[in-house]
Amino acid sequence: MSEAALPRRDATVPAKAAKPRRARPIGSESRLVQILLIAVSLGFLLLFLLLPLISVFVEAGARGWSAYRAAITEPDAVAAIRLTLLVASIAVPFNVVVGVAAAWAIAKFEFRGKNLLISLIDLPFSVSPVISGLVYVLLFGAQGYLGPFLKANGIEIIFALPGLVLATVFVTFPFVARELIPHMQSLGSTDEEAALTLGASPWRVFFSITLPNVKWSLFYGVLLCNARAMGEFGAVAVVSGRIRGLTNTMPLHVEILYNEYMSAAAFAVASLLAGLTLVTLALKSLLEWRYGDAIAAARHH
Amino acid sequence: MSRPSFRRLVQSGLVLGAFSLCFGIVAGARAQTELLNVSYDPTRELYREINAAFIADWNARNAKKITTIRQSHGGSGAQARTVIDGLNADVVTLALAGDIDAIAQRSRKLPLDWQKRLPDNASPYTSTIVFLVRKGNPKAIKDWGDLVKPGVQIITPNPKTSGGARWNYLAAWAYAEKAFDKDDAKVRDYIGKLLANVPVLDTGARGATTTFTQRGTGDLLLAWENEAFLAKKEFGQDKFDIVVPSLSILAEPPVALVDANVDAKGTRAEAQAYLEFLYTPKAQAIIARNFYRPRNPEAADPKDIANFPKVDLVTIDGAFGGWAKAQPTHFGDGGTFDQLYKPAR
Amino acid sequence: MTASTASSGWRQPSILPGLGLSLGITLTALSLVVLIPLAALFIKAASAGPAEIWAIATSPRTLAALRLSFLGALLAAAVNAVFGLILAWVLVRYDFPGKRLVDAAVDLPFALPTAVAGIALAAIYAPNGWVGALLAPYGIKVAYTPLGVMVALIFVGLPFVVRMVQPVLEESQGDIEEAAALLGASRLRTIFKVILPPVLPALLTGFVLAFARAVGEYGSVIFIAGNVPMLSEIAPLLIVIKLEQFDYAGAAVIATLMLLMSFALILLVNLIQARTRKRLGDV
Numbered sequence: 001m002s003e004a005a006l007p008r009r010d011a012t013v014p015a016k017a018a019k020p021r022r023a024r025p026i027g028s029e030s031r032l033v034q035i036l037l038i039a040v041s042l043g044f045l046l047l048f049l050l051l052p053l054i055s056v057f058v059e060a061g062a063r064g065w066s067a068y069r070a071a072i073t074e075p076d077a078v079a080a081i082r083l084t085l086l087v088a089s090i091a092v093p094f095n096v097v098v099g100v101a102a103a104w105a106i107a108k109f110e111f112r113g114k115n116l117l118i119s120l121i122d123l124p125f126s127v128s129p130v131i132s133g134l135v136y137v138l139l140f141g142a143q144g145y146l147g148p149f150l151k152a153n154g155i156e157i158i159f160a161l162p163g164l165v166l167a168t169v170f171v172t173f174p175f176v177a178r179e180l181i182p183h184m185q186s187l188g189s190t191d192e193e194a195a196l197t198l199g200a201s202p203w204r205v206f207f208s209i210t211l212p213n214v215k216w217s218l219f220y221g222v223l224l225c226n227a228r229a230m231g232e233f234g235a236v237a238v239v240s241g242r243i244r245g246l247t248n249t250m251p252l253h254v255e256i257l258y259n260e261y262m263s264a265a266a267f268a269v270a271s272l273l274a275g276l277t278l279v280t281l282a283l284k285s286l287l288e289w290r291y292g293d294a295i296a297a298a299r300h301h
Numbered sequence: 302m303s304r305p306s307f308r309r310l311v312q313s314g315l316v317l318g319a320f321s322l323c324f325g326i327v328a329g330a331r332a333q334t335e336l337l338n339v340s341y342d343p344t345r346e347l348y349r350e351i352n353a354a355f356i357a358d359w360n361a362r363n364a365k366k367i368t369t370i371r372q373s374h375g376g377s378g379a380q381a382r383t384v385i386d387g388l389n390a391d392v393v394t395l396a397l398a399g400d401i402d403a404i405a406q407r408s409r410k411l412p413l414d415w416q417k418r419l420p421d422n423a424s425p426y427t428s429t430i431v432f433l434v435r436k437g438n439p440k441a442i443k444d445w446g447d448l449v450k451p452g453v454q455i456i457t458p459n460p461k462t463s464g465g466a467r468w469n470y471l472a473a474w475a476y477a478e479k480a481f482d483k484d485d486a487k488v489r490d491y492i493g494k495l496l497a498n499v500p501v502l503d504t505g506a507r508g509a510t511t512t513f514t515q516r517g518t519g520d521l522l523l524a525w526e527n528e529a530f531l532a533k534k535e536f537g538q539d540k541f542d543i544v545v546p547s548l549s550i551l552a553e554p555p556v557a558l559v560d561a562n563v564d565a566k567g568t569r570a571e572a573q574a575y576l577e578f579l580y581t582p583k584a585q586a587i588i589a590r591n592f593y594r595p596r597n598p599e600a601a602d603p604k605d606i607a608n609f610p611k612v613d614l615v616t617i618d619g620a621f622g623g624w625a626k627a628q629p630t631h632f633g634d635g636g637t638f639d640q641l642y643k644p645a646r
Numbered sequence: 647m648t649a650s651t652a653s654s655g656w657r658q659p660s661i662l663p664g665l666g667l668s669l670g671i672t673l674t675a676l677s678l679v680v681l682i683p684l685a686a687l688f689i690k691a692a693s694a695g696p697a698e699i700w701a702i703a704t705s706p707r708t709l710a711a712l713r714l715s716f717l718g719a720l721l722a723a724a725v726n727a728v729f730g731l732i733l734a735w736v737l738v739r740y741d742f743p744g745k746r747l748v749d750a751a752v753d754l755p756f757a758l759p760t761a762v763a764g765i766a767l768a769a770i771y772a773p774n775g776w777v778g779a780l781l782a783p784y785g786i787k788v789a790y791t792p793l794g795v796m797v798a799l800i801f802v803g804l805p806f807v808v809r810m811v812q813p814v815l816e817e818s819q820g821d822i823e824e825a826a827a828l829l830g831a832s833r834l835r836t837i838f839k840v841i842l843p844p845v846l847p848a849l850l851t852g853f854v855l856a857f858a859r860a861v862g863e864y865g866s867v868i869f870i871a872g873n874v875p876m877l878s879e880i881a882p883l884l885i886v887i888k889l890e891q892f893d894y895a896g897a898a899v900i901a902t903l904m905l906l907m908s909f910a911l912i913l914l915v916n917l918i919q920a921r922t923r924k925r926l927g928d929v
Binding site: 029034037038040041042043044047048049050051052053055056059094097098100101102104105108109110111112113115116118119120122123124125126127128129130131134135136137138139143144145161164167169170173189192193196197202207224227230231232233234237238243250251252254255258264266267273274276277280281282284285 | 657658660661662663664666667668669670671672675676679680681682683684686687689690729732733735736737740742746748749750751752753754755757758759760761762763765766767768769770776797800801804825833858859860861863864865869881882883885888889896898900901904905908909911912913915916917920
């Protein structure tokens, strides 16, 4: 089988876009059934996906453009945006390094306990965000196991940036690794082995063979990781302390505004996050086009 | 295996370095003359105004200026927990004394007799519990007795997480004790029926108000008086009516200095002045304007004072023996709320 | 399972370098970020003592919350399995205008912040919302009922089944199906006997993932759930409530219960995948 074309059966991560369709198979449903199924699918999507998204933008614009601008340029909102970007800019690179390392170890080697390791990496994905916040409170809170030590040394973790970063790293931990592992597995190690045999240094092999091979999956993992990092609510809510202008991230700011009867402003900030989502999805679709071409090219060789 | 383990050592060093970098950023970000007021849900508008007035007042008279007063809002119990878990609050301004008691007991950051350190039980303003109904009062709700009628939907937050909801619950309880002449079985029956009419239990007072006003759910919102006035102001005088019951409870939201935190930060003078400022005529006027009942009504605009109807009020100490007793009896695990709450199937 | 415990034989030989380094980074980060904090959770839960753990775990309120979270997630995952399969089928097999857009939209729940989703869903499905107002005359209430919980859980789990099934359907397109049709099998028979069986592992994986994600969901649910104890109170909310009553041990016990179940689920998915990979000879 042509390895690169293998569709992935991995967790957490969506697959590549539809390949160019072949001619319709002999057996196929009647036109009526087709229309019915399409209608069911679109109705389902409309009800559960598109309406919420549309409502965010409608509500955000409910009080006009100037109110919208005021809501997102207000100092607390700006501070929240800045904090969210800062948290993501620490958490995402961290997860990239760890994700690449984990993918290398898991995809290129066979060792005992590998399935357990994969499951442990996946674990944060299915852990309730509330629990991810709770564990850090138990560990670093003033009443927690390390609380007295941290206090004695004047180190702040929860209700400060490190706590927000930790909680975010926790919830986005699997994203990059989960994206890379199946891709690296399907590529195999022959290229790297050949290069090593020809005398290339290990780092050079990594940077000029492995990384370019998986760059699109990596980028894709980063996108999802980033979107989740910026949008995380439950875990961050537990460790934030909600100090306006200081430890309030964008999703928390949305909730605060919503609770202040400023629903237009809340939805305005929410629309920024939703906009980010749309950009992420657009980038992803773009990626799939390019990636799809790359696969096709690989096939022709 | 020897080389990789050395590499791993280097690597863990890198990871630790990254972590300590995070700590460094935060340690450097601490500003000197900032206060943090950890408060409960409905006080956002009040403290926005108070803070501006206090900063102007303080900076006019002192060389060491206060730049900002940071606010953190949430359910009263949740806010108490964050302070216990280490949030560096200079002052706490919560919904009920029980939550500040919990901070004193569990974190030992302030003395147990904190409530004696400021006048009026450390509560510079009070409020009470009223009913917010839809315009024209379609279900004809006049008093607590109407709340247990079948088909009346009551919105209240969860007493387990919301301070306001605890006042709601105790106000209902006080009414029932009076109406049924302290017949415990009848009181419990009344509360049980009332709770059976509650379709949504939000975690905080604000969530409950939103559910009632913006989501169009329920016939009646049990709310702080200030919250009810604010909701009318925000969503239109023509959409809701306030119904004042025959009897309610005197809610005293207290304020306190968190000694250990202000001493560590060197902000004791500012924080103390901040709390005392709440009792000044200027602050009392702001308090009345934000629909809280001021301790000193003479300082406020008579127009604001005229908003407050006369209500027969019981006190937590008089009717329930104080929070130290009321909290475990009614809201602890296995307390009356747990016993009487049987959701409709 | 750590690298240091075994001296030889714990891994197959390879000429590739860097196992120690990469495994080192992975295990260090995993320990710091995931394992040590989770260990703290277990220790806290254990500190309650067996009798109390049992009392918390079997209290009616805990059971009701766990039941809602798990049953709700199960139902939501089932709904997603059915509609996700149809959606994947439509996306792979049919052509219609805007297909690419629909395909991209499926990923929305991955990226849309849960709090935003929750507020938006509550606004739409409330009795005065766009959809809620249509349903209200029929006496159907969505927001603030267990049905509202379901809506939110369906939302968060939606992409999984589609994204798992889609590539497999793409692959299965073609020869065998045509052969079956040529040999005279009816279309329905072809679908159930030829097309669906290879899709099953992917469908199952998607189902379990959607389920696992939904069980722990918090942000989007609390805005729409109603949060009534014993009725529409999800387990993560109960953890938050315990926490706000300063009952750290109680919160930790419920969290540990959920965690163990989550881990079992994830292990199950990875086993399904490992088996499928082996059968297809893909490693």
